[in-house]
Amino acid sequence: MSHSIILPRLMEIGDGASNKLPDIMAALGCQQPLIITDKTMVALGQSHKVVKLLREHDISSQVFDDTIPEPTDASITAGVEAIKAGNYDCLIALGGGSVIDSAKAMAVLAAAGGSMRDYSFPRIVSVPALPLIAIPTTAGTGSEVTRFTIITDATNDEKMLCVGPSFMPTAALVDAQLTHSLPTRMTADTGIDALTHAIESYVSKKGNAFSDFHAKEAMRLIAPNLRRACEKGDNVEARAAMMLGATLAGIAFSNASVALVHGMSRPIGAHFHVPHGLSNAMLLPSVTAFSLPAAPERYADCAKAMGVADPQESTRNACQKLLQELKSLNQDLQVPTPEGFGIDRNQFFNDIEIMAKQAMASGSPANNPRVPSHEEMIAIYTQLWQ
Known part of the structure; x- marks a missing residue:
């Protein structure tokens, strides 16, 4: 093909x-x-x-x-x-x-x-x-x-x-x-956005050999350098790696497409004015946990490309290490929950139905390894609050 x-x-x-x-x-x-x-x-x-x-x-x-x-x-x-x-x-x-x-x-x-x-x-x-x-x-x-x-x-x-x-x-x-002068918060949010692009393009149903190559190289560059760029903004090597990684991730997802994280992220941004990278970060651990059973080998590859699992690690162990790394990354970069961001609880739950409909209509969830139902997306949104 x-x-x-x-x-x-x-x-x-x-x-x-x-x-x-x-x-x-x-x-x-x-x-x-x-x-x-x-x-x-x-x-x-x-x-x-x-x-x-x-x-x-x-x-x-x-x-x-x-x-x-x-x-x-x-x-x-x-x-x-x-x-x-x-x-x-x-x-x-x-x-x-x-x-x-x-x-x-x-x-x-x-x-x-x-x-x-x-x-x-x-x-x-x-x-x-x-x-x-x-x-x-x-x-x-x-x-x-x-x-x-x-x-x-x-x-x-x-x-x-x-x-x-x-x-x-x-x-x-x-x-x-x-x-080089980018603030820490923006460095973190945009960096996790780039990492999400790389992961989603690699597990996307529309992925291909060209996008896979760029996605894995993007993960290799971004994962070890995101914290470094946030901790020391004038770290020239980390900044260069992040910039190239973000561009490679862009090439990857442009030629493969993003999936469920982005589909569910856009409504959060539109309804509650959460920066795009930040809403991606909120969703990435939960969506990965939901999607992982449908493509464990692909997610294990992500863990290995990111350097959080050894090349010879079993698929099961690599997947668990990926989930732990995504949670740790959010903690280290101080990614808030929707409540921590300041979103009103009642408004969030009042809008969940329409957000799930808008997410599905975007087409991105259909690219996910595990395509969610409307009810499953509502459950993921609910999990974010809890």
Whole structure:
């Protein structure tokens, strides 16, 4: 069986990769960029550095910094209007996963028109889009190398999964130096997000030899370095390993798909504004325990790739060590329960039914080794609270 593999047309990976931006633009034949970012990147001076770099190469640029942490269809519309107001021939996404996801959606809507709902799954989107150069500033989502974007429908708090080659960035500049000042909490949340991508792509029913290779290498890089990057933010080696691991995990899940953790995570984020990586972390141990009986060998491979089980370890022992490591990781990185995050108990249980329906409708649970029923997803959500 063959598999369709989709990647950015151009990639630069390593310290200083972001400085290659003018060369990448020249290779794409672009001269009129709009920089899509957020106010944090502006406050930190990162967007100014990009503007200055481009100016030194006689490229003028403008900045749109009104993206939000959990992008909505309304926030995307504002960006599309800004794009249409100018004569831009490409977009530069500078920021974390939310910024890059926002820019992906804007690139499609600005070129092809319509509303965000028009492009939601199960549609596979292959329409013209503005060229997009992604420069990630977190080691987590892997959005710079994926054919997905997640946008919330503000009218019903549904996180819409949008899929297709149109959402793949044209180029990606992966520069670990941009993550050195990342706060501990964001380092932890985005890092667990990347680890979840790697694990889920490896156990996904849509996995293949290409995605398996990248997933295992991502786990090998992320697992021993996530705590190190959180404990000492200026650990250059740990930061570099996390950045490369996150990108490899993005390549893996973009070409295999995520599964139950992500399907159940998106509604938590949409209903209670929990950061995506954090809601993944809340779910990862419980969902792994639920799914493990259906694919014990695959989960044992994960434990071995992560270095928490020896290569010769029995499948049973390796799986138990994986579960213990995921629980320990959450404890060490201070991942809260839903209650600890501040979610109201009554509201959480009132929303469980609709969250389970939205999770199933996303399509991701169908990729899981063990496909849950509606009632089983409710039980997992309930377990999170307990």
